[in-house]
Structures are given as structure tokens and as C-alpha cells.
Amino acid sequence: MDDKPEHNQTSLWELGSEGPPRAERAPQPEEGLTHAEEIFAEEARGGLEQPPAAQVATRGTLNMSEVPLEMRYRRPEAHALHVRLERLLGVVDLILTDNRRRMLSSKRGRKRIEIRIHHMFMGCDAQTVGAIADLLGGVSSARKGARAIIQGYIRDNRDAISFEPTDDELHTRGEFFNLATVLDEVVEGLEPAMRADLRAIGDIHITWGRRSQGNRSIRFGSYDFDRKLIRIHPALDRDWVPRYFVAFIIYHELLHALFPPISGCASSVEGTDSSGTSKRRLVHTPEFNAMERRFPDYQKAMRWEAANLRKILDQK
Numbered sequence: 001m002d003d004k005p006e007h008n009q010t011s012l013w014e015l016g017s018e019g020p021p022r023a024e025r026a027p028q029p030e031e032g033l034t035h036a037e038e039i040f041a042e043e044a045r046g047g048l049e050q051p052p053a054a055q056v057a058t059r060g061t062l063n064m065s066e067v068p069l070e071m072r073y074r075r076p077e078a079h080a081l082h083v084r085l086e087r088l089l090g091v092v093d094l095i096l097t098d099n100r101r102r103m104l105s106s107k108r109g110r111k112r113i114e115i116r117i118h119h120m121f122m123g124c125d126a127q128t129v130g131a132i133a134d135l136l137g138g139v140s141s142a143r144k145g146a147r148a149i150i151q152g153y154i155r156d157n158r159d160a161i162s163f164e165p166t167d168d169e170l171h172t173r174g175e176f177f178n179l180a181t182v183l184d185e186v187v188e189g190l191e192p193a194m195r196a197d198l199r200a201i202g203d204i205h206i207t208w209g210r211r212s213q214g215n216r217s218i219r220f221g222s223y224d225f226d227r228k229l230i231r232i233h234p235a236l237d238r239d240w241v242p243r244y245f246v247a248f249i250i251y252h253e254l255l256h257a258l259f260p261p262i263s264g265c266a267s268s269v270e271g272t273d274s275s276g277t278s279k280r281r282l283v284h285t286p287e288f289n290a291m292e293r294r295f296p297d298y299q300k301a302m303r304w305e306a307a308n309l310r311k312i313l314d315q316k
């Protein structure tokens, strides 16, 4: 590549709490960039003057290595998107991502533009392609409308965003307990009906959480519905913590997966919390509590917690 993109990445659309996307650079229309009118012209021509995208070679590169394997068969769609972007933006190095937050970003070089875009945009309509081009290269007056179109597209296709954690986010192997193994044991011990319900939810992930500050209370575990992720407090990774207690906390969090809070306003719920009960009342329904008591070592776990809470808090 003779013309590497400069290190001036512009993040054009991110999901999450950061607020509206920021464009750090003022738009710099270049020769060869086209505007929205031409996109609609392309549509109006009905493709008669443009050969089908499949037959067009692109000048930039296409990279699908970040896309989940099961989606790579959609390369022709990715190629079509690439062709359409190049018609509007000149040479494009297109990288399809599986990002959770950053849906669209670009780096501009002198003669080419590198675009990182979520794979949900494969097969998007001409209006959306036009909006991407407007946002990346258009005049500033077109950017606001372009942003709204892209925002709408992301909203309509957010099911394509994987919220599930990747393997390197998961730390299952502690010093004394491998959470993946304990989780397997707990699932193995479930009543068949519960196991079937759990299977319907799909893979549930587990990880040791981060250490928290303060020693007045501890949340042994939590369950994140969006990410289908159980977090277990690292204070439980001790040789003097019995395996059945870790198993009990995991069982408790699995019950959260099986019995979501009915109000449905919280995306993650309190785990087994030694402090107060205000939040527990919302999520630990009578049905939940009845199921919790069916854990084979329930009484033992309760007794152990009561006898050792101080020690855990002191050493966490």
C-alpha cells in the first residue's frame, strides 16, 4: 500500500453512553467525492449504466477477518457494499467489524480512506450507503441527515450486534476454582426442566469479576442479562471457601437468568448481596426464593455464609 492511512482516526458513530458521535475533523471534501444527489441518480438509472457490483473490481482492500466465521459466506454482499462505497468515496480499504460500540469509523489517507464498519451494513440499502458517504466525505450540511439515517439503520439492525463477551474478556481460571468447571457441575446437577430452560437461553458465560473497594458489604455474584454473563467476586477464590458455596452463588445467578425481573427495567441485577435487601426485593420473587431453597446444599451454604461473612469482608 503506497498510501497508508494517516493516524487520524475519526470515530463517526459509537454506541453507548458517550453521547452523540463526535467528528474530530472538519469534513474535507476531496476531488472525486460525490454527494447525495449522485446516489439517488445511481438508483434512478436502475443500474443500467453501472455494471452489477459482483463484476466490479475494487481498488482498495476488503478485510473480513473480524467477522464471525459463520458470516463470512456473505462476502459477495461485503463486496457489493465495497463497490458502492468506492463509487462515492474513491479508493476504500474496507474492514468489516464485529464491534459492540464503534459501528463506523474512518481514517483518511491522501488517496484512500480506510473504513471500519460493522458487518450489519452488509447488504444495506442505497440510502444508507449514501449516508455513510455523506458522513465520511460529504459537505457538513448533509452530515446531520446522514447521521440520522445511519442511526436509524443501527437501531433497526441492533440484533446483529453481539453483546456476548469474547473469550479474552473471560477469566474463569482462578487460583483455587475454575469457574467454568464449577458452572458445568452446577448445570449438571439441575433438574432436567431447568436444564432445558437454560439451554433455551443459550450459552451463559462466567468470569471472575474485578475487586471492589470498601469492606462493608460484598456482592458475591451478579448476572448481566444483555451479555448473558455471570460475574463472581474474586474474594471467593480462596482455599478456605468451600466449593459448594461457590456453586451456590453460581446457582443463584443462574436462577436470575431463568427468572428475569418482571418489571424488566434493570438490565443487570443485584447478586447475592450481604448488604440490605432493597434491591433484592425487586428481583428475588417468592418463586425465585423457592427455587433457591431447592439447591442441595442450600442450608449448608447459608450457614457457611453467616459464619464467614466477616472473614470474607476482611480479606477481600
Ligand SMILES: [Zn+2]
Pocket (backbone or CB within 6 Å): 252, 256, 270, 271, 272, 273, 283, 284
Ligand atoms: Zn440475586
